[in-house]
Amino acid sequence: MAEPLKVLVTGAAGQIAYSLLFSVGKGDVFGQDQPIILVLLDIPPMMGVLEGVVMELNDCSLPLVKGIICTHDLEEAFTGIDVAFMVGAMPRREGMERKDLLKANVKIFKQQGEALDKFAKKDVKVLVVGNPANTNACICAKYAPSIPKENFSAMTRLDQNRAQSLVANRLGVPNSDVWNVIIWGNHSSTQFPDVQHAKVKIGGEDKNAFEAVKDDSWLKNEFVSTVQKRGAAIIAARKLSSAMSAAKAACDHIRDWWNGTQEVGFNFQSIFSINLIFLKN
Template identity: 70%
Template sequence: MLTLLTSMYLVMRTVSSRAEPIRVLVTGAAGQIAYSLLYSIAKGDVFGKDQPIILILLDIPPMLPVLDGVVMELQDCALPILKEVIPTDKVEVAFKDIDAAILVGSMPRKEGMERKDLLKANVAIFKTQGAALDKYAKKTVKVVVVGNPANTNCLIASKSAPSIPKENFSCLTRLDHNRACSQVAMRCGVSSDQVKNVIIWGNHSSTQYPDVHHAKVNLQGAETEAYQAIKDDAWLRGDFISTVQQRGAAVIKARKLSSAMSAAKAICDHMRDIWFGTKEGEFVSMGVYASGNSYNIPEDLIYSFPVQIKNKTWKVVDGLPINDFSRAKMDATAAELVEERDTALDFLSQ
């Protein structure tokens, strides 16, 4: 019996080792978020330990020498599932037949730059990348946009890739989701895996609404509503929200650099959930196309909702009761997104 089981295991290992490599693109690949991200992807934390990967690394021409160093490091990691690394500054190479795209690179806001100037610069970038997705990528490609303003950049990329389903595009609000989980966990004196179903509504900006009205905390084996576990409404409606909203700025102030490590972890969480699905009875936060939702969010936005994922397809968790406090917060972040969208679409049409 043992011999038979051993033989079956060896056959399964042989079959899995023959799996076709998937092509995974990371843009802004010479940057610090990618530096924290690429190792996790290449060692199997995202797409599985037995899934061979071809990593395509896209960046702008001045960053190619840095990218060469990143390639050398990936080679030196001697990772068994990493079959090839392709550094490039050409979209026709980067987007060719890709299965997954992680769009990290964007124009950062510089001192003295107005928000509309930031939007204009990023519309140009994500219009080009969306068109490249449309022309070169597989129509099944899963795209996550990280570069800020992430929601609106994601919308522009989607609109510029009309042959790829809108449902294939999402933007990263998982970092905010993870931050909210961590704050609740620390407040309750438990590990973060004992907290589930927090929600980030809206924009990945300071107007986002971290909501724990539907969250649960496991306290000594008993699942308890977060509000009941914490017993401090003033904190939950005040400092908790502002801490999550302003966490990125706080990290920059302390570290003098952006939150690359936690962002990379959140990207891995986000894409792994797309690939393998969410746990039964749990939902996560993800910026997705707002259409036909039950929360009266304007359509034609990329808005962060609670979602459940199965078979690589997300579905908004509809029908959660929303109180007046939450309604006001959700509407405020939606209004910001509408303004961003309208400004960006003006630039897109120029």
């Protein structure tokens, strides 16, 4: 068996991490022959909750998990890591101005960027999930100058998965038979899901998804609006955010980044689902 990968999850006591950790631990991300050491980071007040998460992970008896480190210390968390799922971020609370949210997240991701720079492996892959993901990824990369900028990315895979699922449902095919859906822009209500280059397998034949749908009005209106507002719709229905699908998207993102995507025609998936953050000095 290979040497264990050291995989960090920040905000590890939260909702998204709760769904994420089981999938990572059972081999959905790095493969069934890749052992891992899980490093779980959260703030001191969440250590009690995190202990409960560790109990559950132990009770799952996952063969690939060779160790679990539970900590609120940045040096302990970031030392020697191969991959970082940066899930933890300051959530926007009622009455909070956007500038207040940004100010709080600058502090968090500045500190974590500095910890990456000082303690992590220089080829570490960093996925920022916590919103605003693009801004947080930019801050994190800025304060980790010794790590290549292409090793930082902000998650857009959730929006891609949503768009892909809508097209598949519209055409009555499995999700796996739709590919090359592109998301332009940030994970927000201004993003634009694009199926101009998307393909769909119908009756054993690869077809252009835009032409297969045959409904310009739906594609330009309801489809776009549904993807843009899906998160808000789930909160309205569940009274909680879309943690399960966000965790799945994070796993998809790192799996494809780490292992590459399967060849399906001319595959854009590995390019546009990852939404890399390249910065220039």
